[in-house]
Amino acid sequence: MKIVPQTSVGIEIAGQELRIAVLREFAGRRRLLRFDVLTGFLGFSEEDRALYLAAHFKKHKLTSLNVHLALPGTWGITRDLEFPASVGEADTLRSAVALQIENLSPWALDEIYWDCTWEPPAKGGTSVVVHTGIVPRSVLDPWIALFRSARLALTGASLSSLSWAHGVTVFWGKERPAMIVAAENGYVEGALIREGRIYGIHMPGADMAQLVPASASQLMRAARIDSVDQLRVVTHGAASADAGLVPMELPIEASSGAANSFGAICAALLGLSGSGFRSNLIPTQLRYQRNRLQLVPTYALAGALVMLGVFAWIREPYQQLAYADRVQSQVQGLAPSLRSVADEEGQLNRLVERLRALDVVMHSRDSNLEALRELTRILPPGTWLMSYQYQDRTMTISGASDSAASVQKIIEDSGIFRDAQFTSSITRDQYGKDRFSIRATVEAQQ
Template sequence: MNQLFPQSGIGIEFRNGNFHGVYCKSFWKNFREIDRMEIRDYQRLGPRECGRLYREFLRRQGLKSPWTVVALARSQVLLRALRFPRGMEQELARAVEYQLDALHPFEEGSVAWSHAIWALSDGAKAGASGGNGGRTQSSETQVLVAIAQKQYIEELADWFREAEIPVSQFSVTTTLLLGYLEAGIAAQLRTGKPYFLLHATEQGMELLGCAAEKGLVSREIPLTAEAPPEADEIVALIGKELDSAHSEMRLVSDDRPRVHCCGEGWLPESAAESAHLPFHAVPVVAGASLNREDIAGVAAAYAASHRRGPLSLNLLPAERRSFQPRLAYAPTYALSGLLVVLAMAMGLRGSVQDWIYSRYLERERQALLPGIQELEKLHSANQDTLAHLASLEAFRRSGGLPLDLLDELTRTLPADAWLQQLQYEGNTVTMSGTATSASAVLQAVSSSIYLEAAQFSSALNRTPEGKEVFRIGARLRAQIP
C-alpha cells in the first residue's frame, strides 16, 4: 500500500519479559525504522516507571500521541477462519457475530473480537481488512476472526492507562506479520507456489500457509523453553504440520517447500544451509537473520504507519483508543494564520482611514480657526466678567451678613450670654461661648431670621463659676426675609 502523505507509527511488543517499542515512518513505497527502545524486566519496574521511560522516548522523537499498535501474543488470542458467500461484505460483522459463540470455549459475552477479510485477487494479492478488502475469484470470502478474553484485554488496557501510554490498537501477531509481509506473499503466489511462514515465540511456533484461491491455514506447534525438544524433533513437528497444511489447502505436497522463518531461535542458523531438512528454511526478509526476534514489533509499527493496511484487526475497545496526529492542529494553525493576516489588513485599513480622516479634519479646523479664535477671546472675556461679579457678590455677602447677624444676636441673646467665637464658612455658622443657660441661647439662635437648623455641636461643660460652655452650629437660610 502506497502512502500519499508521510505517516509515522509505533509498534509495541512484549518479548522475553521485556518491553519493546519501534518507531517507523512510511511514505509512498518507502518504509524505514527511525528508532527503537527496550525496557528490560518491565514488570518489575511497574507501569509508572515504564510510562516515564516511554514518554521520554516520544519526546526525543518529537511525538505526543502517535498511532500505536500493540502486538498481542498468539497464545493469548484465538484466530478462526470463516467462509461466507461473496457479496456479504456489508453484512460480515453481523454474520460473524451470529456464529461467534461457536468459535470459542469461553462464556457468552466474555470475549472481545475483531474480524478482517483475507482475500486473494488474481491469485497474488492479499486483501485489506473489513468490508473494504479485495475479493477473490472464487464464490467465497474468507474472514479471519481474532478472539480474546475481555479480562485479558481490559487488564492490558488498564496497564497502559496506569502507565499513561496512549495506545490505538491491539492486534494479534499473526495478522500483523501477514500485513507486513504482504508484498512478499504476493510475489511468492505469483509464481504459483504456496507461501509458508513459520513464526517462533517463547510459547512455541505457528505455521501459516496460503495459496491462490485456497485461503489461509494456521497450525500451532506448542513448545516450552523449560523442556526444549531436540532439533530433530522440532524439524519432524514442522514437517508434520507442513503436510497437514498441504492437505487442508488441497495442495500437492512439495518435496522441499520454502518456509520463511522468524522469531525465537528454535532452529539453528545453519538450517538455512542444510539440504537434509524436509523444507527449505529462508528468512522472512532477504539478508536478515533466520531467527529475527524483533519482527513482530516492526510488523506492529508497519501496521501503525499503514492504518488502513491489510488485516487491520483491533481488539482494543473504541473508548480506550488514543491518537493525535502531528497534523491534528494544522487546520487550526492555518485558520489562526488567516485570522492574523485579516486582522493585520483590518488594522492597516483602519490606520489609512484614520490618516485620511485626520487630514480632512485638519483642513476643516484650519478653515474654522479664525472664528474659533474670536470665540475663545469672547469666552475668556466672559469668564473674567463672571469671576469679577462672583468676587463682588462674595464680598457683599461676607461683609454685610455677619454684621447683620451679629446685630441680631446682640439683641436676642440672653444678657448673661457671652460669645467667645463666631465662625462663618459658606452657609455654615458656628458659635461658642458661655451662659447661665445654654438652652436659652439655643432658643434665641433658633428664632433668628438668618439661621436655621440650630443645634448643639458638642456636649455642654461648666466653668468654675458654674456657667455652661456651649458650642452651637446653624445653617444660613436660603432666603432671608
Template sequence: MIKGNGSHMSFYFEKSIGIDIREDSVSLVLLGIRMRRIDVLGAEFLHIPSFSPSDEKMSRAFLDGVNRFLMKHNAWPRNAVFGLPRPHFTFQTFDLPAPDLKSVRSMVGFELERHFTVGLDSLYYTFQASPAGENLYHIAATAIHRQIANPYLELGHKLSLRPSIVDVSTFANVNLVLGDSEKEGVAAIIDLSSSSVEITIIKNGVIQFSRNVAINDPDIRNAYFQSNRPEKHYELLSEGLGGLIVEEIQNTLASCRNLTDAEAIGRIHLVGGGPFAPSLARKVREITDVETVRVGLPGSVNPDLPDEYSAVYMSTALSLAKRELEPEGMSTNLLPAELRPKKKKSNPRTTLALAAGLALFLIGVAVNQIVYNNRVIASLDLQLREVKGLMAPIETIDLEYQNLAQFIHTLNRVEAGHPSRLTLLQEMSRILPKDTWLNGIKIHDTEVEIKGYSAAASKLIPLLEQSPLFKDAGFVGSLITEAAGEKFTLRTTVEAAP
C-alpha cells in the same frame, strides 16, 4: 514532525510506535514516514522475565523502560500499536457462505459465538475475511479475554500512549512476510520467542491455520537472552529445537482443512528467533529440505538502521508500527470502534499543499503590509504637494508633514515591538504537542489566556517557557481530568520583539 540530529533536520509526516509484548520481553520500534520511505527512528528490547501487568514490580519495569525510550527520542506519537502475548489468544479458521463482504460482517458474529467458548461481550476479537470461492469466504479469527487485555492497555494509558490498534503477532508476521514475497503457493511462518513458538500456515496469502506451542526448556529460555555465547552453543540447542518445530509444522498442516495431500510447503519463513535465528534456519532446512529464509526488512523501510535495531528481536514490533503508516494486507484490530482514538489520517500531499498555501499566505500578508504602508506615505506626500500648491505658509505645511511622518514611524515601531497575533498562533501551533486541543485563546495587550485539553497538561508550561515569544506561563485554577484529557486554563505574557 521534525527530527533533529546535529545539523541534519528531517521532516516526518507521521510517527508510529510498535510495542510487541511477549511472555518475557517487550520490543519497541519507533518509525517515521516521509514522502516515499519509512525511517526507523529508534528501537529497544526490554527483558522482563514472566511479565505480567498485574505484578507491580514488572509493571514498573515496563513503564520505566518505555518512558525512557520515549524521552530519549522526544516522541509521544499518536499512533501506538500494541501486540499482546500470543499465548493469551484463541485462534480459529473456518469457511463462511456469503454473497459479499457486507454480508460476511453481518453474519460473522454468530459464527464466532459458535467457535469461541465464551460470549463475545467478554472478548476483544478481530478477523480477516478472504474470498475462497463463489459465495464463500475464508475467515481467520482471533480473540482474547478483555480482563486479560485491559491491564496491558491501561499501562499504555499511564504513559499517555492511547492504543490506536491492538493486534496479535500472527497477523503482524503475515504482513511482514507478504510484503516482500510471492503470495502464490503454501508457506509456513515460524515465530520463535523465549518460551513459545508459533506456527502459521498460509496459502496464496491467506492464513489457513495458526497454533502456539509452549517451550519449557530452561536452557533455551536462558540462551534466548544471551546473544554473546559461542555460535556452537546455539547450534547444539537448535538440534532439538529444530526437530520440535518441524513436528509442530506437521501438526499444524494436519489442522488445515483447505489443503489437499498434493499441496506441500514451498517455503518456510523464520521471524525473530533471537540468537537462535542463523542455526535454527539451517537446521529446519536440513530436516525438511525446504527453502528456509529469515524475514528481512520490508522494502519500504530505509535500510540505514540505528545500532539498537535487531531484526532477530524486533521484526514483529516493526511490522506493528508500520500498520499506521502504510496499507497492509491484514488490517485487523482487536479494539472496538468506540475505544479507538478519533483522528484524521494525514495525507503527505495534502500536508505539502497546506504548507505551501500557508507559506504563500504569510508572504502575502507581509507584502500586503509593506504595500499598504507605502501607499499611506505616498498618499501623504501627494496631499502635501497639493497643499503646498494651494497654501502660502509653506513652513507650517512642512512641519505638519514631518509630524505625520514621525507619527507613522512611531506606529510602525510600536507594531514591531510585539509579535502579531498571527505570529503568536503560528508559534503555539509549532510548540504544542499533537495530543493537545485548544478551545479558546484570548489575547489582550501582552497577556494571552489559553484554554483546552491535553493528555499531559503539565508538559505545556516548560514548552511555552522555552519559546522566545512567551514568558511567565502558569495555570489558572487546577487541572481537571475528563474523558478528552486534562482540562486546563493557563496564562502567559508575550515577550517584546527584539
C-alpha cells in the same frame, strides 16, 4: 503511495520482553527508524511498567506517535470462517460472524473483545474467508490501562498470527505461501498462510533444535504443503540463533541489524498499510485517536512555505522572460525606423566610396599633369621621350638621350620625383644616343 510521511510504532509482546519498532512510510518506501527491546518488562509491577514505558517513549521522542500492539497467540484464539461470496456486504459478513462468536469463543460474550477481517473475493470467486480474532477482556484491558496511565496512544491490538500474516502480505503479497517461525525462550510459535487461510501452532519447550522442525512439519501438514521449497520462510525470535535459524532480510531500509524485529515491524505496519489480515481487537470507543485537525495549521504552513519557495525559485526567470518580451516588442516597434536608418547609412557609405574614388582620380590627374610639366622643364636638349606611363603615383618613361645617366640624375634631383631607377640596361642606338627606361615615384603635392 503516501505523499505525506507517516510513522507508526509497533510493539510485540514475546516472553517477558517488549520489542518496539518505529517504522516510517513515505513515497512508497519504508524505513525502520529504530528498534528497541525492553528486557524483563512483563516482570515489572504495573506502576513500574507505566513509568518505564513512558520514560522510553519520552527519551526517544515517540509520545506523539500511534502504537499498535501484537499479543502472543496463546492469549487469544484465531479462527477462519468461510462464507459464500454472495454474502457480499461488509455489515452482512460481520453480522454473520457475530452470530457464531459465541460458539467459537471459550469465554462468555461479555468477557471478550473480537474483530474480524477479510480479503474481498476475487472476480468470479465463490467464497470469502473471514479471519476472526478473539481475546479476553481480562488480557487486553490491563494493556489499555497501562498505555492510558503512561499517556501513550494505543490505537490498535492484534494477535501475533494475524499481525504476521498482515506483514507478510504487505511485504510480499499472497501469491506464494509463507511460514513464520518465532523461536522464543521456552516456546516456539508459528503461522502458515496459504490461499487466504491462517494455520497456527504453539509448542512449549526448551530444545529449539527439535521444536522448530516439529512445528514446521505440523504446520505444513495442516496446510497440505509437501516441501519447504514451496514456502517463503520467515524466522525470528530470541532463541532463533540457538535453533540455527537465519533471519530473512526484510524489504525495508535499515532493518539488517535488527534480527528479531519482524514481529514488531508487522505490528507497526498495522498502522500504515491495509490487507485482508489487518484486525484491531480494541473496540472503537476505547481506541486512542489523535485529532488530526490539529495538524491542519502545520500542513497549511508547510504548504505556504513550499509555495513561497516555488515562487522565489521561479520569480527571477519569470522577470527575465517578461523583460525579454518587453525588449522584443520594443525592438519590433523600432524595426521600421531601424531599417530606414540602415538604408540611409548604406546610401551614405556608397556616396563616400564614390567620393573617395573621385578624389583619388582627381589627385591622380593633378599629379600626372604635374609630372609631365616637370619633365618638359627638366629634361635636357637632345632628349626624346618615346613612351610615358603613369599609374598609382608611379611614372615610367622610355626614350633616348645623349647621356642616360644625366637624365636619371636630373629626375632624381627634381623636387617632385624620387627613387628614379633604370628598369632595363642602357643601350646605344645607331645614331649614338643612349636608349633608356626609367621608373620614378611622383611625390604628392600639398
